[in-house]
Amino acid sequence: DFAGLNSAIGDVKAGDLLVAQKGAAVWKRVDSILQQELDVEDLLTLATALSRLPVESDGRVIDTLHVREILGRILPVVDGMSSEQQIAVLAALRYLPAKDFRLRQEIFDVVTVQLQKKGVELSFAQYVTVLDHLASLAVRGPRYPSLFVNFLAIFAEKADSGWDIQPFQVLTVLKAFSKAEVVTEKLRLLHAYVEDMVESGAVHPNIAIHLCHTMVCTRQFSVEAINALLSVACRTPLSTYGDDSYLMKALKTIECILRVDLPQTYSNLAPRQMQFLNSVRDAHYADREMSWNTATTYQVKHFLANHGFEAQSKMVGPFALRVCDPEQRIAFECLERVHFYPSTNTLRFWPSLKFRHLEASGWRVLPIMAGEWRELGTAAA
Structure with a gap:
């Protein structure tokens, strides 16, 4: 009864005084579902539904014994899953805490080996989702950094031909590398691609600000990429952003980080970009x-x-x-x-x-x- 389970999960709200009772009702339904014969899709549907439980309430809501049983049933069949199904398993590992670290590690090892083999077959959107999940996992292993480095190798081959790449996806990849603490010179491929996107006109001012903000905050940038993004951002008058908007806050943060933390980068910006940042510094902003x-x-x-x-x-x-x-x-x-x-x-x-x-x-x-x-x-x- 997945419809009933989804309804029960929807009733669980962080901060609700009845969160423990409502959580118990969820796991009662899960227990009933687990008594049935479940195929791969059923298990993944169950794991995906449970990942919607509020994170803030894990201590009182998540039943780790049931999570362990779900993951235990997934392990024997994960090797033969499709790419989409294996990505869903990564999401389950990310959002469903289980005390059995060995079980989680076994599933992680199988999934990462399979996804590494399928790397060339994955779409850019799929690979971005994989990196996003991997970066947020507490489970790590010897293959962990190589998954990120392999992505860049495939990116170098397919960026100009096989992959449909959107600017916001590049932003997600940069965040994933930063969160995973994977540092490699090959990241310059992404920096160069950002410059190419700007030159092709694929980046509008709003996404340029988001990308520039992410690059300076994660310290994953080149001066050329920052110059290119700021050249797009300064096409729009500051007054259009509003003095209490997220974009104005992002611009203020970019200016502050470049001036205080990255003075050498700041001094190497083009005159027009420096003038724009001076205007950002003087602009009114009210959080x-x-x-x-x-x-x-x-x-x-x-x-x-x-x-x-x-x-x-x-x-x-x-x-x-x-x-x-x-x-x-x-x-x-x-x-x-x-x-x-x-x-x-x-x-x-x-x-x-x-x-x-x-x-x-x-x-x-x-x-x-x-x-x-x-x-x-x-x-x-």
Whole structure:
């Protein structure tokens, strides 16, 4: 009863007080389905449906024993699956946590060997999906980097003939290489292809901004590619983007990273592109998050006010400072668990970039850990 299962999964919402009960109802249906004789398509349909369960609720919703049974049934038949089916298996490994690491590794090894053999047969869209899933998997193996490098080898052969390539797909590939931490000189093939796309007119200003933003954020770029993308971006007046849009934020971030983190690249840009970035730096931008106060920022503001510190809000480049003193250049930054990578407990890209750039601009940034703040209690504060 996949229709009933999909309906039950749709009822599970992150943050719902009844999420545990609704999750139990899902797994009751899964248990009923697993009692039946299931073919390959049924197993993949089941895994795909379960991948829609909210990630934020994994701790209370995901039944790892059932996931293990599903993956256990997939393992014996994965070798004979089609490419599309094996890509669906990668998605299941990505979205369905199971405590049996050995089982996940066995499936991963079989799928990656098969997909590596089929590499030339895959469409560009299929290969992009494979890399996207691989980059997000905790499971790794000795063949892991070679899958990415092989992609570039095939890309070199088929980019001008066999593959239909869209600019946004190149963006996804760059993100996948960065997330997978695979570094190779062959990435210059992608950088050169970006230049070719610009010359052919395949890149419009919006996608040029997205591509440029991804390239500078992941540090996977060439000066020529950045110059080419900015030459497209500057064709549109800044006023058309709006002072609170994502594109304006992306442009502000590009300017900030090039000027502060990559000064040599910045100095090698063409005069027109540098003039455009100067205009970006001076342009007004108001982050929509500026008006949003979390419970922690609200309490911190109240606490500081009680001690004679009247906190203000201010935009500095692309960064929203909700609690700060612009004159003394002091900012209090409230950090939640979501701001840290769970595996390494280090700051994620955006808050790390924010701290580094504010300090480079002469600001003193004082981090406040939301969890520790809540443990203090109002009496202690």
